[in-house]
Amino acid sequence: MKRKSFGFPKRSLFIFTLFLLLSSSPIVAQVQRADLGVLIEMMEHRKEEPTEFWQQISNSTNIVSMLVPVSVLATGYARGEKTTIQKGWFMAETLIASSLVTMGLKYSFRRNRPFNTDPFIVPASSGGSPSFPSGHTSEAFATATSLTLAWPKWWVAVPAYTWAGAVGYSRMYLGVHYPSDVLAGAVVGAGSAWLMYKANKWLHHNKLSRGAHWPFRLDTIPY
Secondary structure (H helix, E strand, O other): OOOOOOOHHHHHHHHHHHHHHHHHHHHHHHHHHHHHHHHHHHHHHHOOOHHHHHHHHHHHHHHHHHHHHHHHHHHHHHOOOOHHHHHHHHHHHHHHHHHHHHHHHHHHOOOOOHHHHHOOOOOOOOOOOOOOOOHHHHHHHHHHHHHHHHOHHHHHHHHHHHHHHHHHHHHHHHOOOOOHHHHHHHHHHHHHHHHHHHHHHHOOOHHHHOOOOOOOOOOOOOO
């Protein structure tokens, strides 16, 4: 009988166990000090005009993240392009998965916002839900990654990730998220896109013609 390999569930359990061990170590205190130091540095150099710009970048997150899959789906259905339709649903599924994971982590860790914990931090915006991870950042990176997986071109990836990175930076600049919140949000968003990509590829595996690779050659494949 063939011995099973060290599969995804075991790797996930190992990573989760490692995270739990690290969560009780001095590393956490070091990260918290670094988080606070970065935010204080940003706050001390904050100016009115850049603050307005970064607020607009932050505000663009929900609009762009919703508009991208909706536009792709609308284009696909209008033109009757199965490939485009499937890419649109893939991006929509990624956004939903990222949001669910983000909210689950937020209410599991229940980390306070920087301005609720540290009196040194004066926010330039507001935030209601728990701080870890950054929902705006996870949403932006879910959008950027799913868009890049659907259309793996540099002229898609560069603006997509530039915008996603700007969203993450804006959350720190405005004083509503720690850097570790933003980093975790980026991992959740990009990871959700990758997992949904793999899930869709597996679900559609039996429908693929020889030599086709999801989601880039689905135009001749029925649902």
